[in-house]
Amino acid sequence: MKNNLADDIFRTMVDNADTAVLYTEPSVPNSLNAKEYHVKYANKKAQNFFFIPSDSNENQSLEEIVKYDELLILANKVLETNEDENFNIIVKESDNILNYHVRIRSFNKGLLFALSLIKPKYITDKESKHPLGSLESRKRELEISNLFGIRVLDSNDSIICYLKPIFNKKGDVEDFRIDYINNRMGEIANDDSAFIEGQTILEYYPKNAENGVLEILADGYTTGENKEYTKEFIFNEKSVWLTTRAVKMNDGLILFSKDVTQEKTYEAQLFIQNRLLSEAEHVANIGSFRWNLAKEQIKYSDNVYRLFGYDPNEFDDKYDRLLTFLHPNDFEKVKSSFKAARINKSKSDLVFRVYTKSKELRYMNTIAECYQKEGNWYMVGVIRDVTKQIEAESVLQIKNTELKRTNADLEAFNRVASHDLQEPLRKVQMFVSRLDDEEEGRLSNRSQDYLSKIKYSSDRMRNLINNLLSYSKIDEVGEQPRRVDLNDVLYNVLEDLGERIKDLDAKVDSVSLPVVNGIQFLLEQLFANLIGNSLKYVNEGVRPNIKIIGSIVSGDKSLVESLLPNINYVKLQFIDNGYRIRKKVSRENF
Amino acid sequence: MDKLRILLVDDDEDDRQFFADALEGIELNTDLHQLENGKSCMEYLLTDTDNTPDLVFLDLNMPIMNGFECLEAIRRTPHLKDLLVAIYSTSSAERDIEETFEKGANIYIKKPSSFNELKKSLKQVVKMNWAYHLNDFKKENFLLKI
Incomplete structure (x- = not known):
């Protein structure tokens, strides 16, 4: 009972272990060269690994049981030598490459296999127990190399392919056969490597004949020179930019292609933005610059050169070169301002004089700020020609x-x-x-x-002097036009003229006087002068009768030339029963 | 009733004559003393406190010491700091008016161009209940622009 319990405990433990455990015994005990084995015990991991049904009890050859040549060879060796074998194997299971550490030992009457999964690491032939150079060793090394190669190539970010040239009758390269391509094309073109392999580059992508790719590759193969090119390809109606490096190897070419579509998109956007900026600078008559403060070089926009009367890139980008344009009296000012901005990383805003290429004196204003990027300090700013403003x-x-x-x-x-x-x-x-x-x-x-x-x-004369004084005070006060009710204006004026109106028994009426935008004092002056004239220039014995009519007129309907069309004006009519004033005088009243 | 003692400081002889005639014309019990500029005014006032009048009429534009300087000197003198001073000037410039009030003038009279108006103004000022008005000082009440 005790033993059975212990068995059960150990069986459970072994079943749940990470290690695959298999124990197999010869059908005929103590037979060194036994052909028939049967599996005495396999935990669950081992059943999965060796594909052994849980109820298997039939006799099988060791070859059938272990399935992998690698294991069989070493199992036989253990049987021969009675010594343990420890080694690593690489197994490709569906899409995964797995590394196992395998231990085979002679146990009881049979062989005990223990396989545990290990983290991938480089496997070298040294781990093999085969004699160096033996057929098995080379075979195994090749297998490992293949698996290793597939793994390395597939895990690479680049598209890697190997091309073999196809020659025409003249001996020229007319196409390339794709002998190998890693799985990266799947992500770009949705094509399996197996589908692509075997096709020629023109079969797979006919436009390679027109876009120059075939020509470049043929040249690379013929001359043996490394080639590098960036081309646009269309896969499934989508644009893909690939930068490719082609290297001749043996009788073929190895191509490493990198998807640079994103970079190209950014590049195109950057190009457009730079063009826009350049245009904007041109229109606004400004230039911009970027200065890595750790260096003495300043990167100028094209328009900076133009502002100084040069063609883009005509003068060098050294900081000192900039100083040579300066007016001698502004030299120290600019130098110290830049120095301070450089040390304090502060904002700089200054106006200075420069001599352009044609020795013309111009005023420039530069506004610059410092910023830090990836550990480096930069100063960016604009330069604008402010000569006209100055x-x-x-x-x-x-x-x-x-x-x-x-x-x-x-x-x-x-x-x-x-x-x-x-x-x-x-x-x-x-x-x-x-x-x-x-x-x-x-x-x-x-x-x-x-x-x-x-x-x-x-x-x-006193009145004239007073009027003159009032007029000169307008500017002194600097009064701004505001809303003025002309009824108020008339009321004030009639108050002032009250005595005269009373003496002359004058009649003053008004109709529709509007609110206008103006200076009250001036309008009162105008009303007082006009009404005063009406009271003054009247025939003796006649009772002055004055009527003031306000109306809105459109500029284009008016006969007055200085009025603008489509604008409404206030028209004021002062009608009296006095005698006519000469035209010259009437103009001066206004 | 004591005579109201008035001091007129004006360099213009005609104006002094107009003033004297107008004062006489309003038939009030006054005693007028006339001086030609600020300096003579200050000398007169500082010689004897008995000379301190009830009311001073001060022209602004005068030689040697003008009205502004004289007004400042009056206000600097302890026993004269409450003396009633009426500015009597041709100027109607806001700046001049402002400045005299800032310097301590009590009333501003613009010299009129008619004799009757002058009489009217003087009557108004001389008969003014100063004690009452000064308790409720408002500049516009003390600006006689005629």
């Missing part, structure tokens, strides 16, 4: 200076007008006012008339 700024500065001077003049004028001109006038008015007060009733009619005229003229 010149425009300088013109603007001159204009500003002129404007400031004009403003100063205007201010001086204001002072003159407000004080120096008004002061004597005020005195005149004051004396007139006193004369009028003190001599009232004592002056002759004629003198009284003269005095009235002096008073009227001085009042008028």
Whole structure:
């Protein structure tokens, strides 16, 4: 009972082990040259490995049991020598290449096989116990080499194939037969190696005759030179770019092809982007550069060369060469700015002067930033020609200076007008006012008339000065146009003119006065002048009647030349019953 | 009732005459003293505190020491810092008006061009209840632009 239990425990353990265990005994015990064996024990792994049915009890030759030549040879050796054998074998199971460590030993009356799966490693002939150079050894070595080769070739990223030339009657290479191709084509063209092998390169891909591939390969075979080419192929309507290296070996060519479709796509995109960038730079009159800060070389875009008056790549890409273009007075500034940017990895933004190829002085602005990539520091930036802007700024500065001077003049004028001109006038008015007060009733009619005229003229002059001052104040205030209700404008003006309107019993009406975009003060001035004129230029004894009508008109309907078509304008009509003003005067009112 | 003591500082003889006549014309109990520039004004005011008037009319544009400088000098003097000062000038420039108020003027009168208007202005200023107005100081109330 005990023994049976122990048997069961060990059987279970052995069945679950990673090692395949097989024990076989000769049908006739103690027979060294036994032909018939039967399997006394095989755990599950061994049953799978040797394809042994679990209920097998029939006698078989050892050859039938172990199936692999390798094992049979060594099993026989163990039987002969009674010494253990340890060795590795490679087995191809469906698509997998597996390595087993095998141990065969003489056990009890038979042979005990133990096979355990090991991680792949290089297997050399040294592990074989066969005498070097023996037929078995060479055969085994070949098998191992084949398996090893298949494994290596299939695991390679490249498409590897071996081509044999086919000659025409003249002795020229007219095609190549594909003797071997690894399984990488399956991923690209969905074709098995077995399908491709045996075909010629023109049978498999007829366009090889037109795309230059056949010509290159034939030349490579004939001259023995290594060839390298990148070509586009169409498989299943899909574009595939392959970079191929062809090397002559014995009487054929070995081709290593790498799928570079992705790189080609990126390259094409990059090409387009570079073209776009180049065009954009050209249009925007800017150039760009990339500087590996560890080196003294700067990579410029084509337009940088053009900005300096050169053709692309006409001057070398050394940092020092760039400095030679600089205006001497800007040399240190640029050098120290770049130096600081280089050391501090900081942003650089500066304007400097350069002399172009034709010795023309131009202003350049460069804005550059530093960034780190794969451990290297780079400075990338743009260079743009800002000569026009600088010149425009300088013109603007001159204009500003002129404007400031004009403003100063205007201010001086204001002072003159407000004080120096008004002061004597005020005195005149004051004396007139006193004369009028003190001599009232004592002056002759004629003198009284003269005095009235002096008073009227001085009042008028004061008004003119005031208007002049108001006008000059417009710029001083710098008021911006805003929404102005013309009804408010009219109201304010009528308030100011209230006394005169009352005296003359004038009638002022308005119709549809809109809200406009303007400066209130100016509009009030305009209304005051026009209404003032209407009140002034009226025949004696006639009651002034003024009507102001607002309407919207389209520019193209108007007869005024300066108006733009398709734009709406506000039309204001001031209609009165006074006498006509000369045209010249009326223009100045506006 | 004591006379209201008024000091006029103006370099223009005509204007001083207009002022004196106008003051006389409004028939108020006033005592007018006239000076020609800021320097003589300060000398007069610093000689004797008895000279301190009730109200000073100060022109701006004057030789030797102008109205701005004189106003500053008045406000720097402890016993004159509360003296009522009326600026009496031809200038209507905002900048001048602003500056005088910043420097401590109490009222700004633009010299009028008619005698009647001058009388009206002076009457208004002289009769003004200063104690009441200064308690509720608003610049626009003290800007007489005529």
